[in-house]
Amino acid sequence: MHSIEPVRVSSWNEWDPLRHVIVGVATGSHVPPPEPAVNAKVPEDSDMLGIHGIRPKETIEKGNELLDNFADTLRHRGIRVDRPTPIDFSQPVQTPDFHTSSQFGCMPPRDVLLTVGSEILEATMSYRCRWFEYLCYRPLLQRFWEDDPEFRHEAAPKPRLTDRDYRKDYLADSISEEQRLEWTARKHFVTTEEEPLFDAADVLRFGRDLVVQHGFTTNLKGIEWLRRHFPDHRVHAVNFPGDPYPIHIDATFTPLRPGLILNNPKRRLPDEQRKIFERNNWEIIDAAPPAHNQPPPLCYSSVWLSMNILVLDPKTVCVEKSEVYQAEQIDRLGMEVVEVELRDAYAFGGGLHCSTADVLREGDCEDYFPVQPD
Numbered sequence: 001m002h003s004i005e006p007v008r009v010s011s012w013n014e015w016d017p018l019r020h021v022i023v024g025v026a027t028g029s030h031v032p033p034p035e036p037a038v039n040a041k042v043p044e045d046s047d048m049l050g051i052h053g054i055r056p057k058e059t060i061e062k063g064n065e066l067l068d069n070f071a072d073t074l075r076h077r078g079i080r081v082d083r084p085t086p087i088d089f090s091q092p093v094q095t096p097d098f099h100t101s102s103q104f105g106c107m108p109p110r111d112v113l114l115t116v117g118s119e120i121l122e123a124t125m126s127y128r129c130r131w132f133e134y135l136c137y138r139p140l141l142q143r144f145w146e147d148d149p150e151f152r153h154e155a156a157p158k159p160r161l162t163d164r165d166y167r168k169d170y171l172a173d174s175i176s177e178e179q180r181l182e183w184t185a186r187k188h189f190v191t192t193e194e195e196p197l198f199d200a201a202d203v204l205r206f207g208r209d210l211v212v213q214h215g216f217t218t219n220l221k222g223i224e225w226l227r228r229h230f231p232d233h234r235v236h237a238v239n240f241p242g243d244p245y246p247i248h249i250d251a252t253f254t255p256l257r258p259g260l261i262l263n264n265p266k267r268r269l270p271d272e273q274r275k276i277f278e279r280n281n282w283e284i285i286d287a288a289p290p291a292h293n294q295p296p297p298l299c300y301s302s303v304w305l306s307m308n309i310l311v312l313d314p315k316t317v318c319v320e321k322s323e324v325y326q327a328e329q330i331d332r333l334g335m336e337v338v339e340v341e342l343r344d345a346y347a348f349g350g351g352l353h354c355s356t357a358d359v360l361r362e363g364d365c366e367d368y369f370p371v372q373p374d
């Protein structure tokens, strides 16, 4: 069922009042088979090593229950919520260039869809198992396109994802954490510069400025592609030494409101890259520690999903219910905390920010960084 009110697409940043959002679905989610980029993200001691296939039924049911409740919480606050249509993720991905025997899921729309103003851009993605994930969002995007004459539905060039896209040294059976930290600190990531690659969840929107993480899922050509695609924006590449598995910026760097950003204290933004924030009087503070020392079972993401929060407006933030330290910190910063239980859905692809994608936030494109670096 869709409501009578026509859809309008517009969102320029991560904090203006949220009016319409997509919340992901756990149905049919798979642990994908091994492939170079996925292997690089799975820790040595992970319970996901050596298994793939559809995720256990009871975990999918629980995940969907939590995602449905999250959607209801947002609706009760007057936010319109849409959901994707899962495809059959047990199907292989076969292109002229590669084959992988099954897919991933559509719980984290943030990874795939980048909303910038009246545009929603489908990311290239950089995992083979996620090549067709955009199809889950096409029913919604087609409807938005019918409704909103200003809406620009865009898709980045689909990548080839041949073996040339991935560094061979990341295929080793065993790579020490020390080695990983050394590699990631010098930006030796699993993806090469064969062709532009980016996941939408590596991008943060700050009005006229886009801040993009260079890491496993986004390469420099992907960032350059975004720069050319958004000529009216300033696009800044950032990286976060200290993260042995750098995928997606949203458990590392979390803007809360104009002038204030949480940074993962284990993955600090390098001094040189802080200048643009400092010169414009933005404060970057350490995020509170996670409440857990382990991610839940069969989860790709780290315990730092604690800071993967969803800002509803500059005074209101959704925080995962068990993340008590993160909630305390938000409270101390003078913002209202909306508790949302989602931990048992983390395994499907992330937390509160990952599992959503903006359709409409109030407000216009503003310049938050009038003083640019030299």
Ligand code: DAV
Pocket: 201, 247, 248, 249, 250, 251, 300, 301, 302, 303, 304, 305, 349, 350, 351, 354
């Ligand atoms: O810390 O594992 C998770 C980000 C998911 N979108 C991490 C990053």
